[in-house]
Amino acid sequence: MIEVRNLTKRYGDTLAVDDLSFSVEPGKVTGFLGPNGAGKTTTMRMILGLDRPTKGSVTVHGTPFDQLDWPMRAVGALLDAKAIHGGRSARSHLLCLAQANNLARRRVDEVLEIVGMEEVAGKRSKDFSLGMGQRLGIAAALLGDPDILMFDEPVNGLDPDGILWIRNLMKALAAEGRTVFVSSHLMSEMENTADRLIVIGRGKLIADCTVKEFITAHSRQKVRVRTPQPELLAKLAASAGGTIRDNGDGVMVVQGLGPSQVGDLAFENGIRLHELAPAHASLEAAFMELTASSVQFHASVPADADRTPAYAGKAT
Amino acid sequence: MTTTLSRMTPIAGRLPQPAGRAGFAGALRSEFTKIRSVRSTYWSLIILIIVTVGIGALASASSHPGDLGPHFDPANISLYGLVLGQLIIAVLGALTITSEYSTGMIRASLVVMPRRGTVIAAKAVVFGAVALVTGLMACFASFFLGQALMSGHHISTTLGQPDVLRAVIGGALFLTVCGLLGFGLGLILRHTAAAISAVVGLLFVLFILALRLPSSWQVSKWVPLNAGGQIWQAVPSQPSAHMFSAWTGFGVLCGYAAIAIIGGLILFRKRDA
Numbered sequence: 022m023i024e025v026r027n028l029t030k031r032y033g034d035t036l037a038v039d040d041l042s043f044s045v046e047p048g049k050v051t052g053f054l055g056p057n058g059a060g061k062t063t064t065m066r067m068i069l070g071l072d073r074p075t076k077g078s079v080t081v082h083g084t085p086f087d088q089l090d091w092p093m094r095a096v097g098a099l100l101d102a103k104a105i106h107g108g109r110s111a112r113s114h115l116l117c118l119a120q121a122n123n124l125a126r127r128r129v130d131e132v133l134e135i136v137g138m139e140e141v142a143g144k145r146s147k148d149f150s151l152g153m154g155q156r157l158g159i160a161a162a163l164l165g166d167p168d169i170l171m172f173d174e175p176v177n178g179l180d181p182d183g184i185l186w187i188r189n190l191m192k193a194l195a196a197e198g199r200t201v202f203v204s205s206h207l208m209s210e211m212e213n214t215a216d217r218l219i220v221i222g223r224g225k226l227i228a229d230c231t232v233k234e235f236i237t238a239h240s241r242q243k244v245r246v247r248t249p250q251p252e253l254l255a256k257l258a259a260s261a262g263g264t265i266r267d268n269g270d271g272v273m274v275v276q277g278l279g280p281s282q283v284g285d286l287a288f289e290n291g292i293r294l295h296e297l298a299p300a301h302a303s304l305e306a307a308f309m310e311l312t313a314s315s316v317q318f319h320a321s322v323p324a325d326a327d328r329t330p331a332y333a334g335k336a337t
Numbered sequence: 338m339t340t341t342l343s344r345m346t347p348i349a350g351r352l353p354q355p356a357g358r359a360g361f362a363g364a365l366r367s368e369f370t371k372i373r374s375v376r377s378t379y380w381s382l383i384i385l386i387i388v389t390v391g392i393g394a395l396a397s398a399s400s401h402p403g404d405l406g407p408h409f410d411p412a413n414i415s416l417y418g419l420v421l422g423q424l425i426i427a428v429l430g431a432l433t434i435t436s437e438y439s440t441g442m443i444r445a446s447l448v449v450m451p452r453r454g455t456v457i458a459a460k461a462v463v464f465g466a467v468a469l470v471t472g473l474m475a476c477f478a479s480f481f482l483g484q485a486l487m488s489g490h491h492i493s494t495t496l497g498q499p500d501v502l503r504a505v506i507g508g509a510l511f512l513t514v515c516g517l518l519g520f521g522l523g524l525i526l527r528h529t530a531a532a533i534s535a536v537v538g539l540l541f542v543l544f545i546l547a548l549r550l551p552s553s554w555q556v557s558k559w560v561p562l563n564a565g566g567q568i569w570q571a572v573p574s575q576p577s578a579h580m581f582s583a584w585t586g587f588g589v590l591c592g593y594a595a596i597a598i599i600g601g602l603i604l605f606r607k608r609d610a
Contacts, residue, residue: 070451071444072609087451090358098448104441106375113374120366121449122359128352161445166352 027077039224052215053204060224093122093165102158107147132160169200208308247296364459389475392418397483410572415483427519431532434523468516472509507568521597565590
């Protein structure tokens with residue numbers, strides 16, 4: 022159980038975290054979402070006692086982090102996988118961490134096995150790939166068999182196999198009754214993994230709900246239509262309360278109306294349809310919409326205009 | 338590696354929760370593992386010994402009977418390599434801290450042991466012990482090699498002579514405290530380049546500047562090398578040089594190291610890591 026109360030962190034003139042309050046419960050994967058620069062890492066660092074809050078407080082199992090009897094048994098964290106001494110072998114790295122909490126030497130071999138690194142345990146970590154470094158970081162987080170696991174952007178730079186492995190690992194850890202708190206700037210990453218979401222933007226809490234609630238509340242209905250008479254259909258759909266975006270080539274996206282409504286509308290007015298498909302407004306789009314106003318730096322050119330209509334509309 | 342990538346490995350069962358809390362003993366073991374598990378520790382300590390012994394041997398070999406006088410100090414001559422050795426150990430002391438910042442390891446260290454004073458105390462004790470053992474090896478090797486080189490001219494001394502053993506062991510203590518001074522500067526400055534500049538400035542540049550000042554000002558004796566240098570002399574400095582006595586001077590050097598470490602610790606506990 023992590024409890025964050027009125028947490029605030031100011032760096033000079035910048036308010037990195039602004040009066041943030043939430044709690045993270047056991048037995049679930051809680052996604053910590055926000056655009057880059059939203060204050061996710063700073064919040065995690067304050068939970069771990071690395072950064073001192075300007076205001077507010079954080080407790081882990083009701084205790085400030087630096088007063089926990091055995092910090093590693095309470096919390097395991099992966100903040101930055103590259104934050105290790107490159108000249109040290111994976112085994113020595115894990116051993117020096119384990120010894121700080123009086124963990125047995127054999128526990129090091131256990132976690133090396135869990136992450137599948139037995140064969141490279143003696144190699145110096147500067148020769149490791151990004152994925153391997155990430156595994157070593159996860160091994161370190163698992164060392165103390167902790168109740169709470171915190172991962173900061175754990176899938177960054179991983180190949181699909183590695184991403185799947187981490188997803189399954191997080192679910193398995195939560196299924197064992199542990200608290201899993203994982204940050205990401207990608208909504209799509211959370212759709213498959215998280216049970217609960219905490220969304221922040223510019224250091225402020227935007228949403229704190231289940232993934233289901235988030236989808237229902239924030240994804241609007243959308244229909245993709247292809248017709249040789251786009252102008253006519255657009256006019257009719259608009260008068261029926263839909264919002265239209267023309268993608269050219271006779272393809273348009275109608276927002277706010279269901280596929281049956283659009284189909285009926287076309288039928289009643291004798292409009293030929295070549296394609297009619299419900300487009301699930303992805304969580305990504307909902308997330309973008311929700312956080313667009315809180316993104317610190319808007320891109321002048323949207324990276325993927327089709328996938329992120331709301332964001333693209335605001336950014337251009 | 339790839340064979341295990343998509344295989345879900347079971348998570349190990351819950352470890353038993355022990356009594357007590359994580360403290361100094363674990364931190365000491367952890368820091369000892371850290372220092373002995375990187376190769377750079379070994380080669381930098383070997384370089385320290387080679388440089389200290391080598392310069393001491395050069396100084397000893399170039400001494401001749403014409404130098405003999407009331408202040409001729411063959412023990413001190415054989416330990417002359419400490420003038421450079423102090424810089425090397427101080428840089429190593431600084432690196433003990435700054436390398437944790439440059440690699441980011443400091444965050445891993447503090448997440449497993451958030452009681453910051455404990456981490457620093459353990460680091461200082463482990464580094465101090467390693468520095469003392471290395472210093473003793475360097476100083477005794479310097480002494481015996483230097484005396485062997487001087488014995489040809491019949492100007493050598495032995496450990497049985499007054500204050501000679503104190504000078505040789507004092508050389509190792511001097512190195513250790515210089516290392517801890519660098520450790521404290523590393524803790525204050527956190528960046529390797531800045532810490533090394535501070536170490537060189539404090540231990541070397543101040544010494545050179547002080548040489549240009551009139552000795553009657555009595556500033557020179559406060560320079561770290563002059564203060565700490567008295568303990569590795571078997572024959573005291575001339576009264577006209579206005580130097581501290583061996584142990585007082587060493588105390589002054591210890592005071593500098595203590596100021597640096599305590600100052601660094603106060604900052605370390607307050608700052609974001």
